[in-house]
Amino acid sequence: MYTQALNTSDGDERHIEDAERATQFQARIDADERIEPNDWMPAAYRKTLTRQISQHAHSEIVGMLPEGNWITRAPSLRRKAALLAKVQDECGHGLYLYAAAETLGSSREELVDAMLGGKAKYSSIFNYPTLTWADIGTIGWLVDGAAIMNQIPLCRCSYGPYARAMIRVCKEESFHQRQGFEIMLTLCRGTAEQKAMAQDALNRWWWPVLMMFGPPDQVSQHSDTSTKWKIKRFSNDELRQKFVDATVPQAQFLGLTFPDPGMKQNEAGNWEYSAIDWEEFKQVLAGNGPCNRDRMAARRKAHDDGAWVREAAMAYAEKRKQRAALQAAE
Amino acid sequence: MATPNIPLWEVFIRSRNGLAHKHVGSLHATDATLALQAARDIYTRRGEGLSIWVVPSNAITASDPSEKGMMFEPAESKIYRHPTFYDVPDEVGHM
Numbered sequence: 001m002y003t004q005a006l007n008t009s010d011g012d013e014r015h016i017e018d019a020e021r022a023t024q025f026q027a028r029i030d031a032d033e034r035i036e037p038n039d040w041m042p043a044a045y046r047k048t049l050t051r052q053i054s055q056h057a058h059s060e061i062v063g064m065l066p067e068g069n070w071i072t073r074a075p076s077l078r079r080k081a082a083l084l085a086k087v088q089d090e091c092g093h094g095l096y097l098y099a100a101a102e103t104l105g106s107s108r109e110e111l112v113d114a115m116l117g118g119k120a121k122y123s124s125i126f127n128y129p130t131l132t133w134a135d136i137g138t139i140g141w142l143v144d145g146a147a148i149m150n151q152i153p154l155c156r157c158s159y160g161p162y163a164r165a166m167i168r169v170c171k172e173e174s175f176h177q178r179q180g181f182e183i184m185l186t187l188c189r190g191t192a193e194q195k196a197m198a199q200d201a202l203n204r205w206w207w208p209v210l211m212m213f214g215p216p217d218q219v220s221q222h223s224d225t226s227t228k229w230k231i232k233r234f235s236n237d238e239l240r241q242k243f244v245d246a247t248v249p250q251a252q253f254l255g256l257t258f259p260d261p262g263m264k265q266n267e268a269g270n271w272e273y274s275a276i277d278w279e280e281f282k283q284v285l286a287g288n289g290p291c292n293r294d295r296m297a298a299r300r301k302a303h304d305d306g307a308w309v310r311e312a313a314m315a316y317a318e319k320r321k322q323r324a325a326l327q328a329a330e
Numbered sequence: 331m332a333t334p335n336i337p338l339w340e341v342f343i344r345s346r347n348g349l350a351h352k353h354v355g356s357l358h359a360t361d362a363t364l365a366l367q368a369a370r371d372i373y374t375r376r377g378e379g380l381s382i383w384v385v386p387s388n389a390i391t392a393s394d395p396s397e398k399g400m401m402f403e404p405a406e407s408k409i410y411r412h413p414t415f416y417d418v419p420d421e422v423g424h425m
Binding site for chain 1: 338356357358359361371372376392394395396
């Protein structure tokens with residue numbers, strides 16, 4: 001059950017670190033048991049998951065911005081309806097994930113404020129601009145494709161509420177990827193200019209998409225404990241490789257080429273790609289990507305512009321409560 | 331400025347196949363009407379249900395996970411509550 005109320009009323013006893021409980025906890029994880037909100041857990045497990053799930057939620061919400069940019073300019077009603085539904089799904093995903101994060105004891109307001117205050121991060125990929133309609137196809141095909149690779153193992157994550165949220169998300173995500181691929185296919189079968197537009201979008205998104213899987217294994221700072229706690233089941237590089245291998249034949253079908261002349265298939269059948277520019281990734285995470293400031297400004301504006309709605313709804317609920325109390329007293 | 335805390339609700343949905351309402355997740359809303367509408371938007375975008383219940387989270391009383399043993403152990407030892415406990419000869423056929 002997703003109740004933060006129960007979490008906070010339990011007293012401090014559950015948060016005390018103790019070696020015996022930590023051993024029992026690890027034994028439960030090793031036995032593939034799910035950890036539920038009111039179970040004892042090490043403070044570091046709670047902290048890691050709060051960070052990961054809330055950042056995942058922020059990513060879904062910020063991820064609505066680059067695609068929302070094209071809703072009014074979608075080339076047909078069919079495309080517009082699909083894009084609108086996709087962006088709505090992203091919002092839903094953000095909300096499932098916030099609810100899961102809240103079960104660990106932080107309030108929704110704290111989580112959202114941490115993002116708006118720039119203290120919490122979101123996926124670096126959403127700091128790139130969507131310049132043409134082909135970018136919408138590429139986001140669905142590759143960004144959602146990469147997200148699915150990352151998210152499927154999370155359906156078996158040790159923390160119950162996160163795993164359950166991911167199951168819902170993954171079910172819905174498949175439509176996102178297919179609609180993106182369909183956009184690309186239509187462009188690639190269209191005029192030479194349309195195909196060039198698709199190629200240009202792939203050229204711009206390919207490297208940022210590969211960065212979505214996170215730093216290479218030897219420098220990833222969160223991997224070891226996350227693996228021990230079964231939050232993470234595959235390493236960044238393993239998932240990245242899986243994604244590349246799945247994507248190459250799809251690009252070949254579209255007749256597009258990757259912006260990586262050094263790419264080649266090795267004897268094991270895996271596609272080897274050239275070195276990733278991690279300096280760019282670091283810069284985007286540090287706030288210096290092409291759209292970081294825009295995205296934050298848009299989120300803050302939406303939050304501020306909605307303040308009166310939240311206040312009015314709270315005031316209305318309060319008024320109704322008082323009126324009901326008065327009537328009951330009569 | 332911190333945003334005021336908006337109450338939490340648990341959402342239960344009955345799917346079209348006639349099963350009982352099932353917990354699907356939670357959401358924040360200031361009152362029951364808005365909670366129902368939000369539940370519709372968040373949890374039934376693909377025809378997942380034909381009926382929604384929303385319950386204020388703090389109205390739910392839950393069993394204590396640390397008392398799991400005391401609560402559920404008594405049922406574990408009573409294997410005679412299951413049909414397979416009883417021997418019925420094969421000749422009798424399906425029962």
